[in-house]
Amino acid sequence: MQIYNTMKRDKQEFIPIEPKKIKMYTCGQTVYNDIHIGNARFYVIFDAIRRYLQYKGYDVFFVQNFTDIDDKIITKAVEEGVSTEEIADRYIKSTLDDLSDLNVLPATVNPRATEEVPEIISLITTLISKGYAYENNGTVYYAVEKFDGYGKLSRKKTDDLESGARIEVEAGKRNPLDFVLWKPAKPDEPKWASPWGDGRPGWHIECSAMVKKYLGDQIDIHGGGVDLVFPHHENEIAQTEAVTGCDFANYWLHCGSITNDHKKMSKSRGNFFTYREVAEKFPHDVIRFYLLSGHYRMPMEFNDEVLQAAAQGLKRIKTCHDNLLHEESKGQGTTDAYEKSSHSSDFFSAMDDDFNTADAITAIFELVKEINTLLAASQPQNYPAMREELENLCGILGITLQTFNQNDKVAQTKIEALINARQEARAAKNFAEADRIRDEISDMGVIIEDTPTGVRWKYA
Secondary structure: OEEEEOOOOEEEEOOOOEOOEEEEEEOOOEOOOOOEHHHHHHHHHHHHHHHHHHHOOOEEEEEEOEEOOOHHHHHHHHHHOOOHHHHHHHHHHHHHHHHHHOOOOOOOEOOEHHHOHHHHHHHHHHHHHOOOEEEEOOEEEEOHHHOOOOOOOOOOOHHHHHHHOOOOOOOOOOOOOOEEEEEEOOOOOOOEOOOOOOEEEOHHHHHHHHHHHHOOOOEEEEEEEHHHHHHHHHHHHHHHHHHHOOOOEEEEEEEOOEEEOOEEOOOOOOOOOEHHHHHOOOOHHHHHHHHHOOOOOOOEEOOHHHHHHHHHHHHHHHHHHHHHHHHHHOOOOOOOOOOOOHHHHHHHHHHHEOOOHHHHHHHHHHHHHHHHHHHHOOOOOOHHHHHHHHHHHHHHOOOOOOOOOOOOHHHHHHHHHHHHHHHHHHHOOOHHHHHHHHHHHHHOOEEEEEEOOEEEEEEO
16 A cells, blocks of 8 residues: 655555554644534545555554634634633534534544643653753743754755744744744633643644654654645644654645635635535535545545536435345345456555545446446346445445435335335326325435336435
């Protein structure tokens, strides 16, 4: 398996630190608002990566944090006249709800910055003792010039960064590139006791502390959005490696941004969409399918047209699956030995090549095309085996195929009885009764389709 490593700017063979075990960390939300569609892409992509690694037999310990104390959270709390904790709790819940709708698996651990303050203080204390950080009037800064490898992830040189700096150096700050590890609290702000006075942690330090606590000094995979390469991930590396003396992460993975009209989304441009706004127009599974339809490192264009295309594509796959279920239910298939198609091999080749979900989905479409051809031939096939192959590939990507609830046997029995009654009414040319039954079925949220091979139904 080959993975593109941002640190090396190339694909590398994936070799975990421990056989069959993977330590993986991704940076989560600063929780002051609902997630936007770009956030949703990041979550879905790393969920698909995690699912595939698990499918390959790896035991993945996956940590994804929540930043629950930050200037934006404080501002939001002041605007609403509530506590920062209330704001954080609200948007952590909404984020987890949205991720559940997107069929994103829960992380092994979701640490919150405010719950890791002792570990953060311990890490800062070590950085000061090693000469990588300094305190001035209650603020602790990281001394960038002390870390020789600063800029190795982003390929930025400190001399260029310093000459390009447009901000005036803060009082007490030795270098314009130095960044805050601990800041003193302002009046009426949340605060924690520390050796440097009451205050709160800076943004970057929380991730280093969380990784060290839950995963150790070195991890296999660190991921995030491409916008986090600099300064956030660069600063994480400087903080962590200054303490541990070893490489922080063996593989750095970064997800491309979402664009609208080929411009990066931003509130100032008015092309910013929350996930919930998009979900008002398109089903959750369609959004997930769309987010997986491009290679994760590439920018992805967002508009209604691409979502509508995704909806049609997913419908094509689901229809094929429904047709297999229909044929299977008739009990007229064969039990002949079934050899998986070459499209399964193409799927796994794509996923082994830097988690190329776009080509993996293409392989699924090719499988659907082949299955549809076999179904059209009206010759008995091993329908369960064909269905299982399709379900397996889609399941690896977290794509759900069922258009009805298989567990609701009572509802299914009622629907089947109504369909039979409608067929009897039509046979008796009692079309008024047939239409009435069809309306009753429709009121149950069910779509029925009259096909040459019989009536098929699915939930709308």
